[in-house]
Amino acid sequence: MNKIKELASNFGPSSVIFIGSGVSLEAGLPNWYTLIDWLKDYTLNLGACTKLADEFIEQNDLIEATTALRDELEPLGKTLTDFFIEYDACKIFKEGEPGELLQIIFGLPSKSFITPNYDTLIEKLYLVTFGEPITSVLPSDTQRLREIMKATSSDFIFKNHGCINQPESIVLDGVRYRQIIHSTSAEAEALKAILNTRLILFIGAGLNDPDFNHFKDATLNLFGEHAADCWAFMPSVTPEQIEHARKHRGVNIISYDVTTDEDGEQDHSDLKAKIRLLIQEIEKYSPNVTYQTTAQEARFQEGALDNKLAEANERVSVIDKMLIGFVAISQEAAKDICKDFVTKTCNCSIEIFGERANFLVQSGLIKATENFFLTIDEEFSKEAAAYAEDAFVRFLAE
Numbered sequence: 001m002n003k004i005k006e007l008a009s010n011f012g013p014s015s016v017i018f019i020g021s022g023v024s025l026e027a028g029l030p031n032w033y034t035l036i037d038w039l040k041d042y043t044l045n046l047g048a049c050t051k052l053a054d055e056f057i058e059q060n061d062l063i064e065a066t067t068a069l070r071d072e073l074e075p076l077g078k079t080l081t082d083f084f085i086e087y088d089a090c091k092i093f094k095e096g097e098p099g100e101l102l103q104i105i106f107g108l109p110s111k112s113f114i115t116p117n118y119d120t121l122i123e124k125l126y127l128v129t130f131g132e133p134i135t136s137v138l139p140s141d142t143q144r145l146r147e148i149m150k151a152t153s154s155d156f157i158f159k160n161h162g163c164i165n166q167p168e169s170i171v172l173d174g175v176r177y178r179q180i181i182h183s184t185s186a187e188a189e190a191l192k193a194i195l196n197t198r199l200i201l202f203i204g205a206g207l208n209d210p211d212f213n214h215f216k217d218a219t220l221n222l223f224g225e226h227a228a229d230c231w232a233f234m235p236s237v238t239p240e241q242i243e244h245a246r247k248h249r250g251v252n253i254i255s256y257d258v259t260t261d262e263d264g265e266q267d268h269s270d271l272k273a274k275i276r277l278l279i280q281e282i283e284k285y286s287p288n289v290t291y292q293t294t295a296q297e298a299r300f301q302e303g304a305l306d307n308k309l310a311e312a313n314e315r316v317s318v319i320d321k322m323l324i325g326f327v328a329i330s331q332e333a334a335k336d337i338c339k340d341f342v343t344k345t346c347n348c349s350i351e352i353f354g355e356r357a358n359f360l361v362q363s364g365l366i367k368a369t370e371n372f373f374l375t376i377d378e379e380f381s382k383e384a385a386a387y388a389e390d391a392f393v394r395f396l397a398e
Helices: 003-010 021-027 032-045 051-058 062-076 080-086 088-095 100-105 121-130 142-148 174-181 186-197 210-223 239-249 269-285 304-313 318-330 335-345 350-362 379-397
Strands: 016-019 113-115 135-137 156-159 199-203 229-235 251-256 332-334 372-374
Touching (some): 003 251, 003 269, 016 100, 021 100, 021 121, 032 051, 032 062, 032 080, 051 062, 062 080, 080 088, 100 121, 100 269, 121 156, 135 142, 142 156, 186 318, 229 269, 239 251, 251 269, 318 332, 318 335, 318 350, 318 372, 318 379, 332 335, 335 350, 335 372, 335 379
Parallel strands (some): 016 113, 016 199, 113 156, 135 156, 199 229, 229 251
Antiparallel strands (some): 332 372
16 A cells, blocks of 8 residues: 555544654754754853764764763853753744644644644644644643543643743753653653554654654653554655664654755755645545544544544553454454464563453453453454554564
């Protein structure tokens, strides 16, 4: 199946869109290299040394370059928060206006976002479009984090690296990045819940983007390579890189062409065209999608499988879908084989598998004998079989 059609067949308002720094460039926001240059300039103006940071930049290790600059600021009584408040160019994070690309993205049926960007472009466009503010969630907002963990939550923006409106919340250096990846905080739990229940679409991030790599490292740390349902539009990616990312990073990449003019300006028209095509294909694959005109209007009606799981559990779990799908494909599946499939595919423990299997049996979503699980002959089982098919084939091939 064509990749855009495949994505369209699975994308709906319950999906989450990851907005990378590339989306903000049209508004004049800096990319990673420009931001580091600003921080270097701020550090040099205070009389500190940037030699180590320059070495990291030469190695293309931008996060460690930021850490080195932070270390230079500390003896001067300055912090990264001071940089965002005092450096004049950082005003653009508040003053920038949404560009064409973000407006096109708003044509997708989901208005749930994760972004490492510090700017307020999404908040501004949502307010103009729907006449009310979007729910903005920072890592310190424990109550709101709990809300977006629910599979039924929508119309939010999880600013996992902070926001310019609260510059002390901004995550930029390597120490904070690593703390997030290995944390057991409410933020990590929210990230885990979203990844476990939602399709994630990356827009505006490249394969070497530090924010993308950080997010994928967190994903792999939580789930392994194949459990999360992740897609990405990325510039000029080769077929070999696409296959490598699918196999080892758990990401389905749709590549688009980028052209550069005489002034070095990049043209991302092909990305915009592909997102427009995705919107058209979603309309074909999901005739039951109600596109929102206000934040309070009718939401997308999920398929039979997600409806059934949400009704029974108030969430839609990858583990549940994989188990129901495996049993549906097999019709009658030995419990030990089911256990091997789910624990390997979803990178979960035997205890979690047992808990989820018991829940599905008690909820009437699969049947069980002493040694076998049996499928329920209903529409949700067929959907689960289609969902688990690729993982099922990989499991048999191992």
